[in-house]
Amino acid sequence: MKNKLSHFAIPYVVWMALFVVAPIIMVVVYAFSAAEGGFTLANFARMGTYTVVFTRSFKLAIIATLVCLLIGYPVSYMMSKEGPRFQRIAMVLIMLPMWMNFLLRTYSWMSILENNGLLNQLFQKIGLIALYNSIFGTDIQFFRMMNTQGAVVLGMVYNYLPFMILPIYSVIVKLDNSLIEAARDLGADTFNVFRRVILPLSLPGVLSGITMVFVPSVSTFAISKMLGGGTEMMLGDLIEQQFLGGAYNPQLGAAISLVMMIIVVVCMVVMNRFGEGEEQAVML
Amino acid sequence: MKKMVALTLALMMAASLFLTGCSVRKDEPSTPDSSDTDTSSGSNSSGKRVVNVCSWGEYIDENLIYQFEDETGITVNYQTAESNEALYSLLKTGAGDYDVIVPSDYMIARLIEEDMLAELDYSNIPNYDLIGDQYKSLSFDPENKYTVPYTWGTLGIIYNTTMVDEPITSWDAMFDEKYAGNVLMIRNSRDALAAALLDLGYSINTTDEAEIREAYQLLADAKSKGVYQSFVMDEIFNKMEGGNAAIAMYYAGDYLTMLENNEDLAYVVPEEGSNWFVDAMCVLKNAQHKEEAEAWINFIASTEANLANMDYIWYASPNTKALETYPDYYEETYGEALDMGLYEIMAAPADVLDRCTLYENLPASVLTLYNDLWTELGI
Numbered sequence: 001m002k003n004k005l006s007h008f009a010i011p012y013v014v015w016m017a018l019f020v021v022a023p024i025i026m027v028v029v030y031a032f033s034a035a036e037g038g039f040t041l042a043n044f045a046r047m048g049t050y051t052v053v054f055t056r057s058f059k060l061a062i063i064a065t066l067v068c069l070l071i072g073y074p075v076s077y078m079m080s081k082e083g084p085r086f087q088r089i090a091m092v093l094i095m096l097p098m099w100m101n102f103l104l105r106t107y108s109w110m111s112i113l114e115n116n117g118l119l120n121q122l123f124q125k126i127g128l129i130a131l132y133n134s135i136f137g138t139d140i141q142f143f144r145m146m147n148t149q150g151a152v153v154l155g156m157v158y159n160y161l162p163f164m165i166l167p168i169y170s171v172i173v174k175l176d177n178s179l180i181e182a183a184r185d186l187g188a189d190t191f192n193v194f195r196r197v198i199l200p201l202s203l204p205g206v207l208s209g210i211t212m213v214f215v216p217s218v219s220t221f222a223i224s225k226m227l228g229g230g231t232e233m234m235l236g237d238l239i240e241q242q243f244l245g246g247a248y249n250p251q252l253g254a255a256i257s258l259v260m261m262i263i264v265v266v267c268m269v270v271m272n273r274f275g276e277g278e279e280q281a282v283m284l
Numbered sequence: 285m286k287k288m289v290a291l292t293l294a295l296m297m298a299a300s301l302f303l304t305g306c307s308v309r310k311d312e313p314s315t316p317d318s319s320d321t322d323t324s325s326g327s328n329s330s331g332k333r334v335v336n337v338c339s340w341g342e343y344i345d346e347n348l349i350y351q352f353e354d355e356t357g358i359t360v361n362y363q364t365a366e367s368n369e370a371l372y373s374l375l376k377t378g379a380g381d382y383d384v385i386v387p388s389d390y391m392i393a394r395l396i397e398e399d400m401l402a403e404l405d406y407s408n409i410p411n412y413d414l415i416g417d418q419y420k421s422l423s424f425d426p427e428n429k430y431t432v433p434y435t436w437g438t439l440g441i442i443y444n445t446t447m448v449d450e451p452i453t454s455w456d457a458m459f460d461e462k463y464a465g466n467v468l469m470i471r472n473s474r475d476a477l478a479a480a481l482l483d484l485g486y487s488i489n490t491t492d493e494a495e496i497r498e499a500y501q502l503l504a505d506a507k508s509k510g511v512y513q514s515f516v517m518d519e520i521f522n523k524m525e526g527g528n529a530a531i532a533m534y535y536a537g538d539y540l541t542m543l544e545n546n547e548d549l550a551y552v553v554p555e556e557g558s559n560w561f562v563d564a565m566c567v568l569k570n571a572q573h574k575e576e577a578e579a580w581i582n583f584i585a586s587t588e589a590n591l592a593n594m595d596y597i598w599y600a601s602p603n604t605k606a607l608e609t610y611p612d613y614y615e616e617t618y619g620e621a622l623d624m625g626l627y628e629i630m631a632a633p634a635d636v637l638d639r640c641t642l643y644e645n646l647p648a649s650v651l652t653l654y655n656d657l658w659t660e661l662g663i
Binding site: 115117228231238 | 366369372373376377465473507512513514515519522527528529655658659660662663
């Protein structure tokens, strides 16, 4: 019986082999080959030059993930405590922006954040900029928001926040209420119920949320190109440039991708180990 | 929980699909077999005829596509690439399955050198005779075997007259600390380094490593001093039209498009000289639809198509008759005379062209140097 059902998995296995495993093998092969062919480590030797880009990307991705967590967790928690009708509406509202093209949404952030954009015009109208100038004795015409690292982080948070909220919410909403009641019966106050019961039990959701926000953030190129202005390159930009930019060097691009993937995998493994320990502790 | 993760992952994959949507694919007509209009092609039995075109964004009057489809029954798949370099990568990786491309001069030379273009059968392109002689036999295709010029124009500085103190006349403005945070640099190694080379008084086609490194240093210094607000290609339209930056460098035709939305903008071909470019239609060696490709090229080279294109994209046409009669065409269409100042920006007069140079293809070692320096600049 079980064997028969497993036949249904064949399309997915084929899909994985074709579009996940094969490309990874190609990346590895490319990373270790020279432009003229043949084995080389030269692509990795150049990696040192890009340390700045690596640290910048990981820094911004970590910040974005933390912000998503800090916003996403309370939202998921509150949502799960509301009635089913509210939950449904809230869910639709969270998903709604994702029905629109990701590039378009990021593009509209450009016109909001520009020096002469919607936000700055609003600040001008309500006198915020004049107020700022009179307090600090400066003479600015606008707040510089575009083309900063802050704008890039904002873009990531905006785009990836649903991927943090959904897994956390789905875990919390399924929490067994009797566990919470038991904790109360045993004399735990609200804070302790949260810290000792709800938080540890929701950790799997938090971990998958972190993964789903961190991984796309660290490799993004569209967001940093549009909102970061391209003056401070991120890993995604660097890799894209090797394939699509003036620098056509797929071997180097593959090498950078490989190093990035390895770092990300290591991060994830370490984090999941930590998560596993927690889960078992709770079970015991 | 698992279900939710699966669902979110699926959404994420769907989202990433959109990410690759950088090319515009024109919708196919809903009735491809409308036999009432189609008498000319006469090849209904051999199935649907198709031509795959890759050009730049905002670079054609799209009505021409429909017109061509109606006249010939050939379906046009019109796609766009961001820059010559991006196009080159698409061709190299085999990602783009194109028949007709519209690269610029120096990229054409490189593609010919790498044997990627097909020789054209000019007997299928009678409209080639309408192209002015000054746009033929140029360095990229000296024997006129591979190309039919599409547009030409100049590279220059676009600036917002309300945001600068004096008229801009020199490439210095692109590196001047005075305009820190207000300058948009072009995100394209060839043009960006050309600006620096010209400012230093060197040739834009120099192969001298010391000169190129000096130019790079000029760019890098300006960048570290915060001169550049950002590096842009077509994002420039929004930024300059919205008054978000004072100075930028781009192409004359695009300046005229921006001017329609912001009349404070001015354009100058700097006194040190500049680049004048020719973009030409070519057919790829491995093209599947060479016959259709030549039909498309012939259609686009016609005077009517050139007039329509010029009116829409504001790039000068190499079709002599179209270029000369454009002011009349404009007056007829809009009922008012064309501002000849604008016409001269589009179709630069001889005295401006005299200080402009065509890009030449650079040797491989210099291209590698360009690429390395460009990546370094980004870091």
